[in-house]
Amino acid sequence: MLLGVNVDHVATVREARNGTEPDPLLAAELAIRGGADGITVHLREDRRHIQDSDLKIIRRKISVELNLEMAATKEMINIALRVKPDMVTLVPEKRAELTTEGGLDLIKSKEKIKRAINAIQDKGIPVSLFINPSFTDIEMSKKLGAQMVEIHTGLYANAKGNKQTRELKRVKDAVKRGIDIGLKVNAGHGLNFTNIKKIAAIDGIRGFYIGHSIIANSIYTGIEKAVREMKRLIREGERR
Numbered sequence: 378m379l380l381g382v383n384v385d386h387v388a389t390v391r392e393a394r395n396g397t398e399p400d401p402l403l404a405a406e407l408a409i410r411g412g413a414d415g416i417t418v419h420l421r422e423d424r425r426h427i428q429d430s431d432l433k434i435i436r437r438k439i440s441v442e443l444n445l446e447m448a449a450t451k452e453m454i455n456i457a458l459r460v461k462p463d464m465v466t467l468v469p470e471k472r473a474e475l476t477t478e479g480g481l482d483l484i485k486s487k488e489k490i491k492r493a494i495n496a497i498q499d500k501g502i503p504v505s506l507f508i509n510p511s512f513t514d515i516e517m518s519k520k521l522g523a524q525m526v527e528i529h530t531g532l533y534a535n536a537k538g539n540k541q542t543r544e545l546k547r548v549k550d551a552v553k554r555g556i557d558i559g560l561k562v563n564a565g566h567g568l569n570f571t572n573i574k575k576i577a578a579i580d581g582i583r584g585f586y587i588g589h590s591i592i593a594n595s596i597y598t599g600i601e602k603a604v605r606e607m608k609r610l611i612r613e614g615e616r617r
């Protein structure tokens with residue numbers, strides 16, 4: 378199973394200062410060194426984290442699979458066709474949301490999604506639809522012509538006890554149905570160091586797309602080293 382690492386959160390920290398660090402490209406390169414099979418960036422319509430220039434340079438510099446997450450708008454379709462990521466994941470986008478809140482509404486946005494799938498896949502870029510773990514959405518994704526889906530694991534991730542067991546089963550059933558009808562099936566959202574194992578035990582999932590928990594954990598694993606280095610520089614300065 379593959380791991381795609383989402384570096385949006387690195388850009389979120391950078392944008393908090395309107396500066397140049399931390400750099401999502403460097404984070405992507407380090408993630409690849411750690412074994413990431415792919416890198417994901419979500420170019421949002423409001424450009425709140427990843428910028429067009431990030432997408433361009435990450436496309437140029439990395440050789441693992443680049444997954445561009447985007448809304449199914451004309452602007453984004455044009456960017457995807459220009460930048461040519463290795464795959465596109467269509468996601469719903471609401472301006473006020475903190476993160477992607479649910480799967481696509483394949484009924485309401487049917488025509489828009491179909492248009493995006495056709496335009497992008499015609500150029501040889503596979504499209505994945507970010508959907509809730511439901512048979513209807515799985516079957517609809519196939520009907521719309523998408524080659525892949527990403528099952529939203531947010532409800533599983535947030536649930537506890539029996540509810541989590543039920544949500545896990547929904548994901549498992551959706552994965553099986555997707556594979557049975559010929560889709561490549563991925564999973565993502567809310568996956569972390571505690572809940573990944575049960576999801577990874579599901580047969581047939583192609584890959585996982587994970588952002589927040591990896592970036593959050595990187596702070597814990599990196600802060601001690603960063604503080605030590607800063608203290609060392611302070612001491613060096615003092616000696617002059």
Ligand code: PXP
Binds near residue numbers: 477527565566586588
């Ligand atoms: N997959 C999709 C489609 C997403 O929108 C996101 C969030 O950007 C993720 C995966 C990663 O979710 P998380 O940051 O919770 O790991």
